[in-house]
Amino acid sequence: MNSELEELYQSVILDHSKRPRNFGEIGEGAVQVHGDNPSCGDEIDLSVKFGAEGVVEDVKFKGMGCAISQASASLMTMKLKGQSEADAREMLRAFQNLVTIEAAESPRMLGDLRLLAGVRKFPQRVKCAMLAWRAFEQALERKAGGDVSTEEA
């Protein structure tokens, strides 16, 4: 088997894509965001509950898409829960670098998300890995609530 494929689809990633964690919806008081990748049809509904000073109290997602988008969303929800807004923003930045920049560092704060570094060898799959994160970025911007839509950049 080809090593780039092995790296892209590590067992943890396949496991998260088949058994996504934090799959579902948060009801009252959460910011609801919908994200699409129009070129491929992947979709995500992300709910984020922010606490005092923007701490991410809870985050859940529902979605449809490839292994990369589903695993990225699942791993993201696990890592974001309990983070301060500043740390969450830092993770967003670090993750984007991780999947787009060849020589990017792999900060420990990303935990298992670092397993998605293999995406950088597959430029057309970056938008899959970023789908949940783009939705989270929108949630940060729209903490006030209400449905907003994100589209592929």
Added chain:
Amino acid sequence: MSMTPDWDAIRADFPILDQEVHGKPLIYFDNAASSQKPRAVIEALDRYYERDNANVHRGLHALSTRATDAYESARVKVAKYLGAASAEEIVFTKGTTEGINLVAQTWGAKNVREGDVILLTEMEHHSNLVPWQMLAERTGARLRFVPVEPDGTLALERLGEWLTPEVKLFAFTHISNSLGTINPAAELCAAARAVGAVTLVDAAQSAGHLPVNVQEMGCDFLAFSGHKMCAPTGSGALYGRAELLDAMPPWHGGGEMIVTVSYERSTYKKAPGKFEAGTPNIAGAIGLGAAIDYIEGIGRGAIFAHDLALTEHALAGLVSLPGVQVQGPRGRRGGLVGFVMDAAHPHDLTTFADQHGLALRGGHHCNMPLMKKLRLPGTTRASFYFYNTMAEVDRMIEILTTAGRFFA
């Protein structure tokens, strides 16, 4: 029928096929998206740019005369290829999408009114859906859709429920780009004519794959793309019945489409000139002419038979794979197969295949509403052309077998 073509020699006419991708021999099964080009077409472009390049229809010098002759003789080739009554019925476009938009924005703007119905089918590519949505929005016309049955065919025995006298235009695809269904175009055109509806056939997937004759089909308009049939990207043509083209207003305004111009007003050329404003894609049209010569040298009957043999072989292999469901009709169909593998999303499968040198397409294939109706996140599609081989199909089945285990 003539003798069987020498498929190996034909394959050798396509320089691009002789390469490795990710260290594996390239298997190009994305022909429904765009076909490869034979040396004959590439050389026709070279020849044009190295010897004859000039603007058409206006220079009085030798190069312009040569370019004009080559451009207009390509139009004659397209007319013959489609069985049109005359070359004046052929408008050069940049592809199927532009041809359909031309009809929607000229014929449609003049003839479609509030309350009229534009009839489509549920299997249309976005290019034969969105232009009509835009027209309906502007005019107040309504869209109606002939449903797709679970077996991937149109609900033909109930066609009369949708094809009623309010239908102004019936636009449908000849071959579905995601299901492979071949629609009975002549039958549909006859039924439309019986209620006074104008017809437009989207021949993007058929023009390079099986014999298409607009007079036998009885259609009013037919649009196709050159790049899916060995010609350069940005080439293509729209056929329109002379009577309709003549009555249509022009589309883009500019040079080339006029007879006289004053500061206040202009008069326009007859069709097809009035639809070709500006400097056209001269090289593209010449390349399209060369592609037609090349395809006719093989024969569309032989090409279709080859497509069908590859497709049947692929279907037999795919249905034997565990957890794989094949979309579309069985039996006679276009040279493409869409399928779903339970273990892997189409994008993951397509990435996996690519790493093995196999070019497939994964996704909604510009059929988002159809995928929604079929409750699919998309499909993976293998689409064939005459330079593909049985051995390549066998290799695809091996790669997919490995993928099934990898993602299980």
